[in-house]
Amino acid sequence: MKRINNPYTGLEGYNCFGCSPHNMQGLRMDFFLEGDTVVCKWKPQTYFEGYSGVLHGGIQATLLDEAASWVLFTVLGTSGSTTELSVHYKKPVMLTNQEITIKARVEKTDKNLVYIKAELIDSNGTVCTKADITYFSVPEHIARRRFAYPGKEAFFAKKEI
Numbered sequence: 001m002k003r004i005n006n007p008y009t010g011l012e013g014y015n016c017f018g019c020s021p022h023n024m025q026g027l028r029m030d031f032f033l034e035g036d037t038v039v040c041k042w043k044p045q046t047y048f049e050g051y052s053g054v055l056h057g058g059i060q061a062t063l064l065d066e067a068a069s070w071v072l073f074t075v076l077g078t079s080g081s082t083t084e085l086s087v088h089y090k091k092p093v094m095l096t097n098q099e100i101t102i103k104a105r106v107e108k109t110d111k112n113l114v115y116i117k118a119e120l121i122d123s124n125g126t127v128c129t130k131a132d133i134t135y136f137s138v139p140e141h142i143a144r145r146r147f148a149y150p151g152k153e154a155f156f157a158k159k160e161i
């Protein structure tokens with residue numbers, strides 16, 4: 001597994017709820033790449049509770065969506081926006097998990113639409129949640145201008161933007 005750097009950390013005002021390490025109310029996710037799959041290891045905190053002892057479903061949806069966006073950044077070499085998110089909650093994700101794993105990969109692309117499959121796996125290896133996520137991707141030069149996209153190589157280099 002290859003560690004993915006977060007090249008946005010040096011960007012002024014960067015406060016993404018999913019991935020900014022500066023957002024203390026956020027999920028502060030970080031990522032690895034395993035083949036063409038983005039992987040995140042994440043520890044659920046009790047303040048993300050829904051039903052007693054269970055990780056809130058909205059937080060799960062955000063974890064899955066955020067991982068999908070990092071597939072665009074690091075596998076497809078561009079950026080975009082979520083246009084659809086369908087989540088299947090199969091099993092509760094307990095807050096007692098020391099670590100859960102979120103995985104996301106491209107299922108297919110169709111012109112500028114990117115269809116991503118993502119899943120959330122608990123520490124016993126049970127796939128608790130699955131998501132189908134559609135992203136509206138933009139060409140890289142627009143991503144650079146509109147979304148401060150630094151280029152794929154920046155995610156694997158030490159340098160920050």
Ligand SMILES: CCCCCCCCCCCC(=O)SCCNC(=O)CCNC(=O)[C@H](O)C(C)(C)COP(=O)(O)OP(=O)(O)OC[C@H]1O[C@@H](n2cnc3c(N)ncnc32)[C@H](O)[C@@H]1OP(=O)(O)O
Pocket residue numbers: 008011014016018019065066069080081082083084113134136147148
């Ligand atoms: C800086 C640090 C960062 C740090 C890192 C930050 C990571 C953040 C990750 C979080 C990700 C998010 O939450 S993103 C935030 C949530 N998402 C959004 O806010 C997106 C809101 N939606 C939009 O802005 C807009 O709908 C766009 C830009 C996506 C598309 O608008 P548009 O350009 O007007 O295009 P539109 O006409 O709607 O669609 C173009 C064509 O694509 C088709 N199309 C569009 N969506 C779909 C779809 N889901 N399934 C089928 N087809 C679709 C349309 O039918 C149409 O076909 P035809 O008629 O041409 O045939």
